[in-house]
Amino acid sequence: MAIPGNLLSAVTESVDPNTSGWLAKLNCTISKGTGGRNGDGTLRLSSTASGEMQARTASSYPVTVGQEYQAFADASGATVPERIGIRWMTAANAEISITWSLSTATASATWHRIAVSGTAPATAASAQVVVSATPAAGSVISHFENVYLGVPMRTQGNLLSADAEGIEHATLKWVAETNCSIARQAPMVQWPVDYYLAGGQVLALTVTANGNAAAKVTEKPAATAGTEYVGYCYLSPPTSGSTTWVELRFYTAADVLLTATRANLAAPGTGYYQQRVSAVAPATTAYATLAVGITSGTAAQVMRIDGAVIATAPVIREGSIVPYADASFEADVAGWTVTSGVATLARSTPWGTYGIDGAYALTVSSATATASTIRSARFPAGAAAGLSFRLQLYTNVSAGGWTIQRHIRWYDAANNSLGLTSSTSATAPTPNWWVLTHSGTAPALATQAAVELSLTATSTSSALRVDAVQIWEALPLIEVDADDTTAVVTLTLRELTLGYLLTVWRVTSDGARTLVRGASGLIQYEVIAGDQLIIEDAEAPLGVPVTYYVEIVADVSAVPETRTSDPVELDPGDTQYAWLKDPGRPDRNMRIMMAEPPSWSRPVAQAEYRVRRRRNSVILSDVRAGLEGTLAVYTQTDEEREALHRLLDSGSTLLWQAAPGHGVDDMYIAVGAAAEGRQGMATDTWRTWQLPVKQVDMPVTVGVASSAGRTWQDVLTENATWAEVLSKYLTWEDVFLDRKIGA
Template sequence: MGIPGNYLSAATEAIDPGISGWAAKLNCSISLGSGGRNGAGVLALQSAAAGEAQARTASSYPVAVGQTYAAFADASGATVPERIGIQWLTDAGTEVSVSWGLTTSAASANWHRISVGAVAPVGATRARVLLSMMTPGAAGVIGYFENIYLGLPLRQPLNLLSFNAESGGEIDSSAWAAGANGTLSRMAPVVSWSATWYYSGGQVLALTVTASGDASAVCVERPSVQPGTEYLAYAYLNPPTSASNTWVELRFYDGTGAQIQANRGTLAAPGTGWYRQSTSGVAPAGAVSASIAFGITGATAGQVVRSEAAVVKIRTANLTNSEPNANVVLAADANAETGIGQWTVASGPATIARSSPWGTAGVSPYSYALTVSSATAAASVLSSGRYPVAELKNWRIIVAVRRAAGGWTYSPSIRWFDASGTLIGTGTEITFTVASDGQYWAFSSDQVAPAGAVSAQLDLTVTATAASSVLHVVGIVLIQVLPAAEAIADDTTASVAVVYRGLAAGALTLYRVLLTGERTLVRGADGLVNGVPLVSDTYSLQDYEAPLGVEFYYQAEVRSLTTGAIVARQQSPHTTLAAGDRTMVWLKDPIEPMRNVQLQAQHPLPTFQRPIEQAVQRVIGRRNAVTYSGERSGAEGDLVLFTRTAEERRRLDWLLDPGHVLFIQASPRSGWRDLYAAVGEAGDAPDGADDDTWRDWTLPLTEVDRPTSGQAGSATRTWNDIRVENATWGDVLARYDTWLDVLLNRPKTPGG
């Protein structure tokens, strides 16, 4: 799959299957090389003489003045360093200027990232990517490039910082400032990143310590925050030595700009590579803004700590995604990224600490775990802080543990407290045996909060079954559990929101089931939900074809992807859509339900004909004729509707525009039978029909088979849906071709 949002074609990006997307620009020849990571092909530049060698994209790409763009590539060259640039052009192809990224600090045969960010200058309407080998000393020097991107900056989800601040100064260093005892600069070190990781690499910030002691740098951007809201902050750090005390810090400021709280996460570096270090904190009373800083404690003069990919955001389900957080356990307590948080050993011989070094015990995207050590075979109780809960709701505690040494059993319980802080109940413990395979296992148990409960404390009873036992604990979650299956009827759109949670892995088939036992496959985004491989344990859709005025439910069946056997069944609660006025008819587009409209119909509703192809032979001397008949076809006839307002006329026109098969419903009391029908020639609104005059419309209908295509969008899609699904307007532009595609949630096909 290509780089998301890339203006370059897949072939130009990956140099596969050839180099047709590229041209030599200066002092070089180009050819197809091998050994790439984004496909096998690479672009090979060979210098024709001493001096800089450049290649460019064969095509140019439209840009808008004032918009920020980014370009990056992976490079490999053992002889000379490289850089990447964006060449800005007029419509006539005349060069306006070139924005160059920094030259890499050294040459390297290992694949490494080069990048640049820049704002399109006045006069620019198009752009090309330039790849450069810096000043080969002679002819015949070869450099290799692949995995090349041009487009809007790719951003980490929900980051409150600008692209320039996040990227380590891809444009300039204006988003950052040095603190005491340091100078700040930008550089392009030679660093290997995964070919599919697009948020780091290229230009980075370099903090140079002036005199021995502590040094820091801080982002000067101050995004707004809300007191009482939990925030995450993280950045990649490159320490000067493995023993260096480097850190990132989430800082909160009041209305005067004074710092009022700092939450630090110190890196336990296993070496001198690049490591993501995170921290978190709840914005205190009086906080109006926040920022991120990085630094080093106890440094030697001249040491350099580097950083990039900085993020400050509202806490989400995990570090790197955009899913809303439902876990009431604070991030600092849930994953030990900054230490042991509020955890204490309430009883027993165990000791607790954050695992060390970085990356040895965590579960991606986290890098640490809470390490429990017990010198003797005995039980210990670990107690958390207190977290807000709702009474009489079902709460699920989930904890991932793994045995690092010895043997363990594990029992979770929840202590419930009222508003005065008085203990009013303790949940029942369930004992689990921790496997000895060294893998993380997530254990869960459910408990209902008693009446009056406003906070909860977790008690984890961990029992070492041998001396010198070590246990790693991570991913501690306390969430209010939602129903395993929901079917929520919405009479305003004559649809049902269907949600299944906790589904087993496999292929899903989803039926709508009447109380008579009749089963119908339900339509999803990719067609009828029949053997759809699950990519998550949650599946949801909006069903616009459910019957009116009839009780029904949904049944999910999950089959094994290997054997085809049913591994799980889940049934939703029963639900019913209101039958509605028997003079009203729903005309629905099963493929694009945003077009659905409800209109008044002529009453009583018509009785349609069912045509049949038939030949009649009258035999001389016989009273009765001999007939030869085909199969009787579906219903045909005219449905007469009324539009009462100009808006209803507009909605009817929009529904009929694409010529899709319609699903037509009315109250069962009207005598109507729900059917799928193609609409023949239909009249258009009279000229000047912009008032609220009633008008009648005759729709010639022919009953047809149910379409099997997937459903695009929903009748209730809002701007909030678009905001949740896309971090920036750049993501919207990269994902959709037209505004209609945005409305219908019809993204581009991969590579389109």
């Protein structure tokens, strides 16, 4: 799979099917190796003699002066360490300099990440990727693949910059705070081939003297009081018994520390483990930051850090009122308590042993075969009275046995209990993880809710794991809404199962089904990535009632869960107008006035054979082609004229939709040479356009371009000023899609 945003071609990136994207630069020969992960091919370097060997990309890629770029690759070499560099070139293709990564700490035949980032210097016009190793003899072999060159990768929604999240450029975004020094190192770490957010270089915190040590991010991203945030990073402890931690801190505008919430890593070893911590920003919060450290460290011990993130805390189920700390148990048991019985509560250990969301779960233990009740904190539910809510949680019986009764306990604004809505009591299912649910209607005056579980251990020394706890208002599973101003039907699907496969059809009154378009093309057996999905169908017909039919399956051979929406219809409005739409860029769609009704022809490819002494020819014909003709339309303002140019610029297949009753169905068209004519005086803004069109098939693989969760926070984090935004992007559409100049 191609690396998103890569300036390199797919062949250069994956070294498949050949090495045409690469050239030997120094002391080596190159050939195609095998055993890669991004396709089987690898770039195989064989040294000619002792000394450094280098290979580079065959092409140079345009860069923008002052912009930071990142290069990474996966490397494998049993004999010598490797490094990677960005080679900056002038407009005359002369080398300016090379920004090198550190060399990996030792050689390793296991695939591991190497990475570097740097800022394009003042005279740079282009860049190349260079890979390097320094053997002590000839015929030493190193392999490289999965190569990237582009803007630095960062987690979408991260309040921290790419240089604070990763350590590929320098340690300038971090500072030693207590009893330590910090530096960059390049250990051999094997990340999944399609995980691009962790690089080849990490932050190394070295303890100065026996005792506690800490470092922190120097950036101060803005935070909002009352919002729950999550902070996390990868931690590699010096020993499995070391107490390392990540801490989320909130400060006032005067730089006064308000709160510091810490989560200790329960490490099963000395690898890299993503440890999360979450907290709600208190009143007067102005900004947040992230700190890491080790408790009771030993002098010269080294802990390593990578992938630092501060973001708005995730919601496990869309609309859930349970805060992340109380739902996922990544730091501790949060607001959960035992209200009766002998049960005890703890966070599971070690990291990764139990968990549905994250790396930990709530552990309920009972030494005796008796009943206990546990309860969460209270969570604001708004004006909940009379509304239906759903409770969902995951359980895993890891020892003994249990019976479980699930409740939602309701409270008024004064924290008075209003009683319970309860499920029946039942034996906890085994083995492995099970999802348990309960639905109930909030009573009068209810504004808060808590989760309560009545648990009875059926044997001594019983243990139950609980994770991913959620309460949300039970809204319709499928919902439609028509927006006549944009000619778009919005389809909302709720309570989807992650990892299942989704297919969505639009159904007309005659029963005809058409697959609906999503981000990756027509939605057919698409893997579900979130519990709620909003689909904007810009290809729905005008003036015709349609419904949406959905199938959800665990796999293609399974019996599907089905959903059918209510009917919905788009109002075509003034019949003198039609819509021109780009299926892949619906933001460019426009409603446009027709100048005259189109006339159509249907050409056919024919071969004529004249037979001697026969009156009639023999004609051999192919099937008759689709409609061809000219759409004559008006643009009435300069804004409309520019919008039509923008719509036509890509040369993509368009959808033409006219109001019913015009004797022509919706039609996918290819537009030829567009002619723009004036109406009269030069100052008249009206234009008459002649658009020669040919009917074509509906594009199947074209997906709807989107930002996939990109927000203004990402723009704010990535750019210090609006001038910087203007220097990176040509249009607001490019800002939305994160399509930088030259990318």
